[in-house]
Amino acid sequence: MIVMHKIVAFIGCLLWTGAIAQIAPPAACGPVPTADQLAWQRMEMNAFVHFTVNTFTDREWGLGSEKESVFNPTALDANQWARVLKEAGFKEMIVTAKHHDGFCLWPSAYTEHSVKYSPYKGDVVKAASEACRKYGLKFGIYLSPWDRNNAQYGRPEYVTYYRNQLTELLSNYGPITELWLDGANGGEGYYGGANEKRTIDRRVYYDWPATIALARRLQPHISIFSDGGPDIRWVGDEEGYAGETDWCTVTRDTLYPGKPDINDLLIHGSESGAEWVPAETDVSIRPGWFYHASEDTLVKTPEALFEIYLKSVGRGATLLLNVPPDRRGLFHENDIKSLQGFRKLLDETFGHNLAAKARVTADNVRGNAGEFSAINLTDGNPDTYWATDDGKTSGSFEISLKEPRLIKYIVLQEYIQLGQRVKAFNVEAWIDGAWKKVAEGTTIGYKRILRIDPVTTSRVRVNITDAKACLVLANAAVY
Ligand code: FUL
Numbered sequence: 274m275i276v277m278h279k280i281v282a283f284i285g286c287l288l289w290t291g292a293i294a295q296i297a298p299p300a301a302c303g304p305v306p307t308a309d310q311l312a313w314q315r316m317e318m319n320a321f322v323h324f325t326v327n328t329f330t331d332r333e334w335g336l337g338s339e340k341e342s343v344f345n346p347t348a349l350d351a352n353q354w355a356r357v358l359k360e361a362g363f364k365e366m367i368v369t370a371k372h373h374d375g376f377c378l379w380p381s382a383y384t385e386h387s388v389k390y391s392p393y394k395g396d397v398v399k400a401a402s403e404a405c406r407k408y409g410l411k412f413g414i415y416l417s418p419w420d421r422n423n424a425q426y427g428r429p430e431y432v433t434y435y436r437n438q439l440t441e442l443l444s445n446y447g448p449i450t451e452l453w454l455d456g457a458n459g460g461e462g463y464y465g466g467a468n469e470k471r472t473i474d475r476r477v478y479y480d481w482p483a484t485i486a487l488a489r490r491l492q493p494h495i496s497i498f499s500d501g502g503p504d505i506r507w508v509g510d511e512e513g514y515a516g517e518t519d520w521c522t523v524t525r526d527t528l529y530p531g532k533p534d535i536n537d538l539l540i541h542g543s544e545s546g547a548e549w550v551p552a553e554t555d556v557s558i559r560p561g562w563f564y565h566a567s568e569d570t571l572v573k574t575p576e577a578l579f580e581i582y583l584k585s586v587g588r589g590a591t592l593l594l595n596v597p598p599d600r601r602g603l604f605h606e607n608d609i610k611s612l613q614g615f616r617k618l619l620d621e622t623f624g625h626n627l628a629a630k631a632r633v634t635a636d637n638v639r640g641n642a643g644e645f646s647a648i649n650l651t652d653g654n655p656d657t658y659w660a661t662d663d664g665k666t667s668g669s670f671e672i673s674l675k676e677p678r679l680i681k682y683i684v685l686q687e688y689i690q691l692g693q694r695v696k697a698f699n700v701e702a703w704i705d706g707a708w709k710k711v712a713e714g715t716t717i718g719y720k721r722i723l724r725i726d727p728v729t730t731s732r733v734r735v736n737i738t739d740a741k742a743c744l745v746l747a748n749a750a751v752y
Contacts, residue, residue, distance in 0.1 A: 279513055285286075285603060287310070296642040296645070298645075298660070299660050302692035319365035320596055321562075321595035322354060322596060323369050324368070324397065326339040326344050328564050328598065332563070336461075337420070337462045337464065345393055347602065349397070352408070354401065355404035358410060366401060366404075366413065367453055367593070368401045375420040378397035396672065398446055411448075413450050413451030416442060422465070426471055432708060448496055454481075455548040456499060459475070467507070467673070500539065504550065509535070510542060512555055513580075513594075515552050518541070518715040520544050521693050522548065523548065524543070526547075527543075546721060553591050556585075558608055572611050578611065578618075581594070596612070623682070627752060632648075633648055633672050634647060634670065638661070641739075647659045658745050658747045666737075666741070669736050670734045677727065677731040679725045679728070683752075684720065684749070685698075685746065686717065686721070696739040697713075697714075697734050702734075709728075711725040
């Protein structure tokens, strides 16, 4: 009996010391992503597909007066789009269901200006959504708020029309991951034959809060893009680069779709922003968003796409690369070749992480707890992290490779589930018996890729020199 008591007391004591040893994880710092925003961020590379009457009229912005008969793809195959994108590593396809010209790629019940009245007759949105499901891609919708065809544009009736169309798109085509709301709005148009200029007040005309609530009701997991969010913000340029300093946070009050002179804020975000609204970098593989035969020789090279990747995904944003189908309704051979070359470059560069499972030591580990140890940086698991003690807003960790290797890239990732923190950092390599600085930067965020002048070394040290709160990093890789 006495022995029994002793055992019980011993177990109790173990439990008690265990409870004491339990170190609490860091508290979140500022705004954090929702589960859907995190999933979107992890997709990294998504694709845009611009396709409408413009493809057949050789324009970038249709006037709204195009006859339905001009839309006549001869060999449309959305499976080809999805297959090519999947093989190149894209995770989502966003289709221009309706661009500014108002022509609908699906047989909308609310207009005769659609595929239904064209020689094609099919439903492009349906074909694209099914192809995405078949190839394991997420599916997104671009529905232009500006409609140069609709006679009611500029009046309250058009807003109802827009919402009816949005309801069709968000109800009939399965899960929609992203809704893309373009900031280009109002101006000259056909407007049912009026042929005039219609300007609207972008802040109030559409009553966006009601439309956004509708979208969320129909698709609870949808991420909504516009210049100012709510879920994803425009990066402020269409060239394919995010800011070297890129905060995922902004205060939505300071933004609204189409607001002038906010590009600087969009590119960099705001360190003190009150909401999590990460940047998306939209850019076309060709000079235009739509297909023009005259641009067949101007398709971005694999090297140019790789540079764009470094300046978008490599700066903590996601990439939205547009690949426009041609008049057959197929991706052009030149675009496919370029995408394949891009994939090859990505695989060659980032295929083998020299730091995978490498030994890592840090000058501070939160509560000296194994749970927050620096090995979490190289374990390949994005859900474990290295953390420092509260108040420790600077710190270093060192990666030791088994033998000296030629290093060209360093990749760092914060554990953004607890907020974005890092404000300044540098990277050093051990060369000829001394530490030599090889890179420095400001923000890290979801992912930061640093291209360095190639060095041969077996030791890499990352020094975080300033942060908003204690350090929480999920991943460090070396290539
Ligand atoms: C812009 C539009 O005006 C372009 O035509 C294109 O759709 C691009 C993605 O967004 O605002």
